[in-house]
Amino acid sequence: MKNLEGGILKRVNIGICGLGTVGSGTFNVLKRNVDEINARANSQIEITHIGARRENPLCDTAGIKVSRDIFDVANDPDVDILVELIGGTSVALDLISQALRNGKHVVTANKALIAEHGNTLFELAREHKATLSFEAAVAGGIPIISALREGLAANKVEWLAGIINGTGNFILTEMRDKGREFADVLAQAQELGYAEADPTFDVEGIDAAHKLVILAAIAFGAPLQFDKVFTEGISNVLPEDLTYAQDLGYQIKHLGIARRRDSGGIELRVHPTLVPSAQLIANVDGVMNAVLVKGDAVGSTLYYGPGAGSEATASAVIADIVRVSRSIGVASDNHIPHLGSIDSKLQEPYVLPITEVETAYYLRMSVLDRPGVLSTVTQILSDAGISIEALVQKEPNEGEPHVPVILLTSRAIEKRLVGAIEEIEKLDTISDKIVRIRVEHLN
Amino acid sequence: MKNLEGGILKRVNIGICGLGTVGSGTFNVLKRNVDEINARANSQIEITHIGARRENPLCDTAGIKVSRDIFDVANDPDVDILVELIGGTSVALDLISQALRNGKHVVTANKALIAEHGNTLFELAREHKATLSFEAAVAGGIPIISALREGLAANKVEWLAGIINGTGNFILTEMRDKGREFADVLAQAQELGYAEADPTFDVEGIDAAHKLVILAAIAFGAPLQFDKVFTEGISNVLPEDLTYAQDLGYQIKHLGIARRRDSGGIELRVHPTLVPSAQLIANVDGVMNAVLVKGDAVGSTLYYGPGAGSEATASAVIADIVRVSRSIGVASDNHIPHLGSIDSKLQEPYVLPITEVETAYYLRMSVLDRPGVLSTVTQILSDAGISIEALVQKEPNEGEPHVPVILLTSRAIEKRLVGAIEEIEKLDTISDKIVRIRVEHLN
Numbered sequence: 060m061k062n063l064e065g066g067i068l069k070r071v072n073i074g075i076c077g078l079g080t081v082g083s084g085t086f087n088v089l090k091r092n093v094d095e096i097n098a099r100a101n102s103q104i105e106i107t108h109i110g111a112r113r114e115n116p117l118c119d120t121a122g123i124k125v126s127r128d129i130f131d132v133a134n135d136p137d138v139d140i141l142v143e144l145i146g147g148t149s150v151a152l153d154l155i156s157q158a159l160r161n162g163k164h165v166v167t168a169n170k171a172l173i174a175e176h177g178n179t180l181f182e183l184a185r186e187h188k189a190t191l192s193f194e195a196a197v198a199g200g201i202p203i204i205s206a207l208r209e210g211l212a213a214n215k216v217e218w219l220a221g222i223i224n225g226t227g228n229f230i231l232t233e234m235r236d237k238g239r240e241f242a243d244v245l246a247q248a249q250e251l252g253y254a255e256a257d258p259t260f261d262v263e264g265i266d267a268a269h270k271l272v273i274l275a276a277i278a279f280g281a282p283l284q285f286d287k288v289f290t291e292g293i294s295n296v297l298p299e300d301l302t303y304a305q306d307l308g309y310q311i312k313h314l315g316i317a318r319r320r321d322s323g324g325i326e327l328r329v330h331p332t333l334v335p336s337a338q339l340i341a342n343v344d345g346v347m348n349a350v351l352v353k354g355d356a357v358g359s360t361l362y363y364g365p366g367a368g369s370e371a372t373a374s375a376v377i378a379d380i381v382r383v384s385r386s387i388g389v390a391s392d393n394h395i396p397h398l399g400s401i402d403s404k405l406q407e408p409y410v411l412p413i414t415e416v417e418t419a420y421y422l423r424m425s426v427l428d429r430p431g432v433l434s435t436v437t438q439i440l441s442d443a444g445i446s447i448e449a450l451v452q453k454e455p456n457e458g459e460p461h462v463p464v465i466l467l468t469s470r471a472i473e474k475r476l477v478g479a480i481e482e483i484e485k486l487d488t489i490s491d492k493i494v495r496i497r498v499e500h501l502n
Numbered sequence: 503m504k505n506l507e508g509g510i511l512k513r514v515n516i517g518i519c520g521l522g523t524v525g526s527g528t529f530n531v532l533k534r535n536v537d538e539i540n541a542r543a544n545s546q547i548e549i550t551h552i553g554a555r556r557e558n559p560l561c562d563t564a565g566i567k568v569s570r571d572i573f574d575v576a577n578d579p580d581v582d583i584l585v586e587l588i589g590g591t592s593v594a595l596d597l598i599s600q601a602l603r604n605g606k607h608v609v610t611a612n613k614a615l616i617a618e619h620g621n622t623l624f625e626l627a628r629e630h631k632a633t634l635s636f637e638a639a640v641a642g643g644i645p646i647i648s649a650l651r652e653g654l655a656a657n658k659v660e661w662l663a664g665i666i667n668g669t670g671n672f673i674l675t676e677m678r679d680k681g682r683e684f685a686d687v688l689a690q691a692q693e694l695g696y697a698e699a700d701p702t703f704d705v706e707g708i709d710a711a712h713k714l715v716i717l718a719a720i721a722f723g724a725p726l727q728f729d730k731v732f733t734e735g736i737s738n739v740l741p742e743d744l745t746y747a748q749d750l751g752y753q754i755k756h757l758g759i760a761r762r763r764d765s766g767g768i769e770l771r772v773h774p775t776l777v778p779s780a781q782l783i784a785n786v787d788g789v790m791n792a793v794l795v796k797g798d799a800v801g802s803t804l805y806y807g808p809g810a811g812s813e814a815t816a817s818a819v820i821a822d823i824v825r826v827s828r829s830i831g832v833a834s835d836n837h838i839p840h841l842g843s844i845d846s847k848l849q850e851p852y853v854l855p856i857t858e859v860e861t862a863y864y865l866r867m868s869v870l871d872r873p874g875v876l877s878t879v880t881q882i883l884s885d886a887g888i889s890i891e892a893l894v895q896k897e898p899n900e901g902e903p904h905v906p907v908i909l910l911t912s913r914a915i916e917k918r919l920v921g922a923i924e925e926i927e928k929l930d931t932i933s934d935k936i937v938r939i940r941v942e943h944l945n
Contacts, residue, residue, distance in 0.1 A: 069835070088656050088799045098723060098847035099655045101835060194653075200800035202653025210637075210645025212542045213531050213820030280541060339806060342785055356531045357643035357817035360807030363782060364800060374800035377656030389836050392512070392544060393828050404541035 068097065071384040074108040074132035074163075076154060077144035078115040081168050081195070084369030085142060085376045086118045096377060102384040108132045133158040140383055142376060143167040152176055159183045159191065164387070166379040168195035168372055174269035174285045177276075181397040188391045192379035197270040198223055198348040200371035201364040202378060207277045207352065208399035214354030216278035218318035220332075220501055223270040225346035225366040226254045226261040227293050227313040231331075232344040235301035235310070241294055253346060253367075263292035264313065264329035271315035274350065275327055279319060279408060280400040284327065287410035291330035300423060300494060303465050307449055309333040309421075310341040311496065324409040326416050333421050333467075333498040339363075340501065351501060359502070414474040419448070419498035422468065422480070425461040426452075427488040433464065436483055443479040445471045461490050467498060511540065514827040517551040517575035517606075519597060520587035521558040524611050524638070527812030528585060528819045529561045539820060545827040551575045576600040583826055585819060586610040595619055602626045602634065607830070609822040611638035611815055617712035617728045620719075624840040631834045635822035640713040641666055641791040643814035644807040645821060650720045650795065651842035657797030659721035661761035663775075663944055666713040668789035668809040669697045669704040670736050670756040674774075675787040678744035678753075684737055696789060696810075706735035707756065707772035714758035717793065718770055722762060722851060723843040727770065730853035734773035743866060743937060746908050750892055752776040752864070753784040754939065767852035769859050776864050776910075776941040782806075783944065794944060802945070857917040862891070862941035865909040865923070870931040871898050876907065879926055886922040888914045904933050910941065 073089070075082055089096065089106060097103055109120055110129030126132060133141055133154055141158040145151050148171050155172070158165050159180065167173065173180070173193045184191045194204045198221065207216070222228050226248055233244040245262065248254040260266040268288040276283045293313050304311050311331050318326040334341040339361055343349040348366030353359050365371035386394055398405060426432050437447055449467040468476070480493050516532070518525055532539065532549060540546055552563055553572030569575060575584055576597055584601040588594050591614050598615070601608050602623065610616065616623070616636045627634045637647045641664065650659070665671050669691055676687040688705065691697040703709040711731040719726045736756050747754050757775040762768050777784040782804055786792040791809030796802050808814035829837055841848060869875050880890055892910040911919070923936050 084799070092656060092658055092799070094847075095658060095723065095843070096656060098843035099651075099839070101839065101844045200797075201803055202649050205648065205653055206645050208542075209825060210648055210821050211817065212824040213535060213539060213817045215535055215538060280538065339782060339785055342782055354643075354817060356527070356535070356813040356820075358808050358811075358814055360644055360805070362803070362805060364803030368801075370799040371801055374654065374656045374797060377799075378653050381655040382652060385836050385838065387836075389832050393830075393832050395828065396542070396544065400538070400541040401544045404537075 068101065068103040069387065071102045071104045071387060072107040072137050072139045073104060073142060073380060074110065074135060074138035075106060075142045075144065076110040076129040076132050078109060078111040078118055079144065080369045081372045081376065082144040083115045083117045084373030085144065088370055088373045088377055096381060100381040100384040104380065104384055108135050108138050129154055130157060133161060133163070138163060139387060140164045140166060140380060142380065143169060148172050148175055155180060155191070156183060159187050159189050162187050162189055164190045164383045166192045166376055166383060168376055170196040170266070170269040170273065174272045174283055177283045184397065185402065190383055190386065190394055191397060192383055194379045195372050195375035197273050198350060199364065199366040199368060200374040201348060201350065201362045201366070202375065203274070203350050203362045204277065206362055207274060208395060211352060211354050211357060214356045216319065217353045217355060218316065219274055219278055219350060219352040220314050220316045220340065220499065221271065221274065221350035222312055222340065222343050222348050223315050223350065223366060224261055224267045224313060225348055228343065229253055229346045230262065231293060231296065231301065231311060231313060234298045235305065238298045240298060241296065262294055264290040267313065267315045267329045271317060271327060271329060275317035275325065277399040278317060279325055280405055281408050282405050284407070284410060287327055289328040289413040293331050296331050300496065303423065304333050304421060307451065307465070307467060308336050309498070310336050312341065314499070316499065320411065324411045326411050328413060328416065331496050333496055335500060338501055415472060417470050417472050419470045420468045420476055421496040421498055422466040423494040424464050424483065425490045426464045427460055428455050428462045429488065432488040435486060439482045440468065440479050443475045445469055445476060445479060511544065511546040512830065514545045514547045514830060515550040515580050515582045516547060516585060516823060517553065517578060517581035518549060518585045518587065519553040519572040519575050521552060521554040521561055522587065523812045524815045524819065525587040526558045526560045527816030528587065531813055531816045531820055539824060543824040543827040547823060547827055551578050551581050572597055573600060576604060576606070581606060582830060583607045583609060583823060585823065586612060591615050591618055598623060598634070599626060602630050602632050605630050605632055607633045607826045609635045609819055609826060611819055613639040613709070613712040613716065617715045617726055620726045627840070628845065633826055633829065633837055634840060635826055637822045638815050638818035640716050641793060642807070642809040642811060643817040644791060644793065644805045644809070645818065646717070646793050646805045647720065649805055650717060651838060654795060654797050654800060657799045659762065660796045660798060661759065662717055662721055662793060662795040663757050663759045663783065663942065664714065664717065664793035665755055665783065665786050665791050666758050666793065666809060667704050667710040667756060668791055671786070672696055672789045673705065674736060674739065674744065674754060674756060677741045678748065681741045683741060684739065705737055707733040710756065710758045710772045714760060714770060714772055718760035718768065720842040721760060722768055723848055724851050725848050727850070727853060730770055732771040732856040736774050739774050743939065746866065747776050747864060750894065750908070750910060751779050752941070753779050755784065757942070759942065763854065767854050769854050771856060771859065774939050776939055778943060781944055858915060860913050860915050862913045863911045863919055864939040864941055865911065866937040867907050867926065868904040868933045869907045870903055871905045872931065875931040878929060882925045883911065883922050886918045888912055888919060888922060
């Protein structure tokens with residue numbers, strides 16, 4: 060095949076480390092679509108070395124060098140791009156570091172590694188004039204990293220909000236549609252292979268926090284700040300909250316939210332969130348992911364697609380391979396900076412503690428069904444400067460003296476709301492803890 | 503400001519031709535976000551020359567060279583990137599050709615020009631080792647060109663479907679939500695400035711066809727084939743069709759659809775289309791745009807945002823300026839090919855005539871309210887190999903012997919369906935022409 064200038068295509072050798080779900084997808088898509096991919100990359104891309112502890116029957120590796128020690132790939136002088144798909148933050152860190160020190164470009168789908176060690180790794184890449192690409196680390200097959208880094212390069216990003224964990228979104232969707240309990244749906248998600256045996260990363264929002272930190276760094280031109288993210292999981296959301304929210308015109312989604320504050324600083328938070336049903340992102344159901352970005356010039360744009368899966372994630376990995384292949388031989392000044400802005404311009408913004416964040420709230424409380432009780436509640440909120448946008452009192456269960464009352468509040472600084480809730484919970488007309496879920500209108 | 507390597511930033515001089523809606527947006531966003539943009543481009547981007555027949559009070563051009571003759575910009579040896587924002591296909595063609603011949607890179611938002619003359623212009627650009635970028639030509643601020651060209655580079659694209667004309671989508675949304683007639687809403691759209699005085703381009707689907715052709719060329723690795731697109735407008739859609747469709751669980755959207763057929767060839771068509779309401783794209787309302795793309799590896803991804811507007815379109819223009827700035831000094835072999843694949847690999851596929859296209863159909867007919875009539879209709883369809891998925895008979899208007907009957911059919915080759923319709927229309931129990939709208943499930 061000839062290149063643009065009529066010469067022979069540049070040869071690019073790929074070493075893939077890890078032949079699991081994403082590794083096998085990458086291997087097979089690269090083989091299946093080799094003609095299209097080479098025509099796009101203007102290169103002849105070949106898999107020349109596989110590093111994997113064991114074979115994967117889904118991959119026909121005949122004729123390709125296979126090493127049981129993945130570091131053999133990092134040290135193989137013929138490999139131009141090392142593709143790290145083993146996951147985790149210990150061996151993967153050593154492997155990528157070794158590859159970069161050897162001057163290889165690296166492509167990874169490893170969000171935990173980028174979120175927690177990206178700053179160090181980008182520095183190492185820069186020293187060795189190599190690139191470290193990570194499109195697949197956020198939202199699987201959705202090209203959200205390049206959209207933020209390049210597509211929206213004209214904008215000051217005001218905020219972004221994403222459904223960036225498919226397992227959590229699947230659980231919330233099932234709970235809402237079938238009235239099932241969290242634990243019950245989680246067990247099903249584990250059976251289906253959506254959730255890990257230890258589901259903490261997914262349902263407690265740690266996985267989403269990893270991805271949010273990466274998106275925020277690019278959006279705001281800042282280093283990665285994983286230790287600053289506020290994280291709240293979905294394990295306490297009840298099916299009735301999903302239904303009550305829906306009746307009020309909202310859906311509850313587990314969102315990662317990053318927002319630049321006019322008064323300075325940024326917010327970085329993952330938590331269950333009520334979103335108006337009329338918003339497109341509120342209609343993203345099941346295992347699908349979506350990221351909504353508000354830029355000062357473009358306004359709101361949304362990117363939707365599968366956030367996980369073998370070939371969906373492979374699609375993003377290979378997009379990076381194509382991009383890196385094209386950039387081989389190009390001076391590093393002409394490369395796209397890892398976090399979208401050149402390093403000397405990255406600024407570390409102050410991340411607000413959650414107590415300083417302002418949102419509206421959904422409150423559900425169990426109130427003694429007696430005149431005057433609600434006026435005491437609304438008075439306490441009013442004294443804290445919080446007004447009520449909607450109030451619904453449900454029917455009591457038979458023989459139950461308390462009724463569920465749902466409130467939607469105006470926007471308030473979290474610490475003021477927490478103070479008011481503490482006061483309300485002291486009332487002997489209120490039983491149980493008050494359930495509190497943040498509300499975002501995303502406009 | 504210093505670049506990655508610690509040297510002085512590369513200076514890139516921009517000449518903007520046209521200071522209308524998009525031109526002024528580009529001018530002002532470039533000025534307002536200069537720090538962020540330069541940090542992303544790793545360049546010092548300066549507007550050094552404006553070509554415009556008149557001043558725009560929205561733009562402070564003090565200190566910048568302004569020419570009344572836009573060709574002065576194309577001939578200015580100091581200009582690195584010419585930004586064409588005058589629109590149209592005559593002067594713009596000459597202007598861009600001149601700039602490319604002078605070795606300048608060109609950025610344009612001109613979909614008609616790219617769709618109709620892109621093949622020639624890309625060839626000219628290649629000869630002069632220049633690039634011609636056109637992210638803003640499709641779907642305004644949504645970075646769909648780069649998503650297709652780079653983000654989905656791993657995929658064989660199976661099909662794509664887009665709401666790519668905001669005016670048309672605004673009209674259909676208003677008709678549905680308010681039960682208003684087409685002509686009435688069109689007049690309002692013109693007042694609001696959404697539609698041109700001559701609305702033909704928008705409502706007859708020509709504007710959408712321009713954009714579809716560009717998307718399809720990139721998706722399928724093919725030259726631009728504007729003369730092959732089938733186009734049907736929305737001026738015959740009635741408010742009741744929107745309502746009937748909604749009752750059946752569908753929305754009517756004016757879609758541009760490109761599909762690769764397993765049996766060879768591609769489909770290129772713009773027409774009103776019923777889409778299941780559960781599809782995210784069916785919920786894209788008002789002037790917003792969205793493009794849904796199905797790739798063999800990634801599955802379905804969707805890109806949503808404003809398809810027009812001053813700063814929204816400027817966002818895409820500037821994304822191109824950043825991309826081109828970064829590529830200055832890079833060998834053309836390392837550039838992203840104009841249509842995503844290197845020219846030598848572009849293949850011109852056969853475009854199927856609409857009579858050979860297979861879709862499902864929504865049919866509305868006016869039927870004499872008498873036993874046996876519907877069985878004749880269904881028999882004719884059945885004889886043509888077309889089965890009925892849903893049938894709704896509406897109440898007759900008072901004193902009216904005919905009742906509206908709505909049918910949803912199975913998938914059928916268009917010419918078979920047309921033949922059956924001709925037969926049904928011959929029945930004296932059927933009054934008026936049968937209304938026929940294509941249905942796509944997009945999965």
